[in-house]
Amino acid sequence: MADIAFLALSVITIGSAIAALEMRSLIYGSIALMGSLGGIAGFFLLLDAPFVALFQLAVYVGSIAVLILFTVMLVKRELIFKKIEDQRRKYAGIGLMLVLMVSLGAIFIDSGIKTITTDEPPVDFRDIGIDFVTYYWPALILMGLILAGTVTGALVLARRVDVEVGQRTD
Amino acid sequence: MANELIDFTLVSIALLGIGIYGLAVKRNFIRMLFAIEIIINAANLNLVAFGRFLPHSGGQTLALFSIAIAAAEVAVGLSLIIVAYRMYQNIDIEDFRSLKG
Numbered sequence: 001m002a003d004i005a006f007l008a009l010s011v012i013t014i015g016s017a018i019a020a021l022e023m024r025s026l027i028y029g030s031i032a033l034m035g036s037l038g039g040i041a042g043f044f045l046l047l048d049a050p051f052v053a054l055f056q057l058a059v060y061v062g063s064i065a066v067l068i069l070f071t072v073m074l075v076k077r078e079l080i081f082k083k084i085e086d087q088r089r090k091y092a093g094i095g096l097m098l099v100l101m102v103s104l105g106a107i108f109i110d111s112g113i114k115t116i117t118t119d120e121p122p123v124d125f126r127d128i129g130i131d132f133v134t135y136y137w138p139a140l141i142l143m144g145l146i147l148a149g150t151v152t153g154a155l156v157l158a159r160r161v162d163v164e165v166g167q168r169t170d
Numbered sequence: 171m172a173n174e175l176i177d178f179t180l181v182s183i184a185l186l187g188i189g190i191y192g193l194a195v196k197r198n199f200i201r202m203l204f205a206i207e208i209i210i211n212a213a214n215l216n217l218v219a220f221g222r223f224l225p226h227s228g229g230q231t232l233a234l235f236s237i238a239i240a241a242a243e244v245a246v247g248l249s250l251i252i253v254a255y256r257m258y259q260n261i262d263i264e265d266f267r268s269l270k271g
Contacts, residue, residue: 017185030200033204033207043178044215049221049222052218052234052237055234059237059241067244075255076259085195090195094191094195097187101183108176113175117223123225128234132231132234147241154249157249158249
């Protein structure tokens with residue numbers, strides 16, 4: 001049976017995920033998204049994975065959410081507060097969400113996953129480091145290259161070519 | 171451990187459902203990015219939960235890879251938003267239909 005911390009974290013995570021999508025203002029939405037990502041970090045702590053939890057806090061809550069906030073600030077004021085959606089599509093989306101949740105939940109509850117329990121000690125974070133430098137080392141290098149490539153690509157994409165140095169008026 | 175694997179899986183399914191709803195309903199580019207983030211986090215939660223209950227270190231390793239790749243994806247997505255906003259002065263994806271070709 002789930003304990004109190006788990007229940008509180010699920011309420012925070014799922015509630016802020018809904019708030020992130022439904023809040024009128026995009027700024028409050030991105031702050032709610034921050035709460036949801038922090039809740040996931042709490043789940044990682046409950047799962048005895050403190051290293052992943054801190055990584056999640058540093059990367060998601062610390063950088064991605066702030067990046068999103070800055071992008072929102074670049075957008076016009078009336079677009080931040082405007083809700084763009086039609087009602088019919090909204091009801092269809094809620095139906096799709098409920099069908100997906102109920103069917104997937106029924107499948108998982110009916111499967112043998114309920115019988116899986118463990119008394120073994122959690123994975124030591126030293127094992128993760130050993131994994132990274134032994135079995136997964138090509139993937140680690142590839143990931144570094146991909147990160148460098150995508151960040152450079154993002155910079156090139158967002159560069160303004162029509163404004164030269166000294167010409168900036170706005 | 172008081173919590174069972176099925177609890178974490180159910181939370182992850184709920185997050186996946188919310189993310190799919192956001193992707194299907196919202197037409198705001200930034201909100202769709204929020205929905206993608208929520209789906210990726212649901213997947214990460216599943217990875218770590220299964221890695222804890224097997225127990226195996228592969229779950230956490232893959233979750234770390236996934237978080238790093240998601241960071242790159244967000245950077246590219248946000249720069250695309252900025253470029254599209256500069257071109258169309260809007261973040262409604264219905265306006266971006268002429269981007270094809």
